[in-house]
Amino acid sequence: xxxxxxxxxxxxxxxxxxxxxxxxxxxxxxxxxxxxxxxxxxxxxxxxxxxxxxxxxxxxxxxxxxxxxxxxxxxxxxxxxxxxxxxxxxxxxxxxxxxxxxxxxxxxxxxxxxxxxxxxxxxxxxxxxxxxxxxxxxxxxxxxxxxxxxxxxxxxxxxxxxxxxxxxxxxxxxxxxxxxxxxxxxxxxxxxxxxxxxxxxxxxxxxxxxxxxxxxxx
Numbered sequence: 001x002x003x004x005x006x007x008x009x010x011x012x013x014x015x016x017x018x019x020x021x022x023x024x025x026x027x028x029x030x031x032x033x034x035x036x037x038x039x040x041x042x043x044x045x046x047x048x049x050x051x052x053x054x055x056x057x058x059x060x061x062x063x064x065x066x067x068x069x070x071x072x073x074x075x076x077x078x079x080x081x082x083x084x085x086x087x088x089x090x091x092x093x094x095x096x097x098x099x100x101x102x103x104x105x106x107x108x109x110x111x112x113x114x115x116x117x118x119x120x121x122x123x124x125x126x127x128x129x130x131x132x133x134x135x136x137x138x139x140x141x142x143x144x145x146x147x148x149x150x151x152x153x154x155x156x157x158x159x160x161x162x163x164x165x166x167x168x169x170x171x172x173x174x175x176x177x178x179x180x181x182x183x184x185x186x187x188x189x190x191x192x193x194x195x196x197x198x199x200x201x202x203x204x205x206x207x208x209x210x211x212x213x214x215x216x217x218x
């Protein structure tokens with residue numbers, strides 16, 4: 001499964017600004033941004049975009065610029081960024097994300113959790129493959145990235161309220177397995193670059209990474 005968890009993915013001041021925006025509202029039906037079968041499956045609220053455009057733009061910029069996101073997703077473009085809300089009884093049934101959102105192909109989806117996991121019950125992000133199921137309920141400020149084409153759902157919230165930032169990235173590398181290979185190779189120069197004796201290996205690995213991006217990129 002091609003996913004990665006990033007802890008403390010946002011600066012503290014941006015998390016505080018997000019919390020203030022959630023308090024201020026308003027929220028509207030999440031079905032406004034769902035299409036096709038997802039519209040039937042989706043039962044949540046989302047923060048109205050117009051009053052909070054600068055914040056949503058700042059969230060998108062911070063997420064896209066994160067070094068782990070850059071290494072894992074190799075982002076070319078980004079679709080809309082949303083802040084969603086699940087109250088008691090709300091859920092998002094099993095679905096795959098739309099292939100294109102705002103003219104950007106959706107290769108990588110992300111969910112950035114905004115609440116203390118102990119403050120609500122249910123609300124887990126569940127990602128299903130033919131071989132395995134992965135469940136995520138992360139601390140506030142932590143984020144998971146995963147293939148947008150994977151079937152996934154948010155389980156019903158049974159107590160409390162769950163908020164998250166969600167969005168989609170178009171990668172320079174269309175294939176998830178190729179992105180995973182590049183992301184793993186990228187760890188080598190980052191790990192060895194502090195030791196001068198590995199300078200040649202760092203340079204060679206960096207060259208190989210760029211050649212793979214040229215080979216697989218679109």
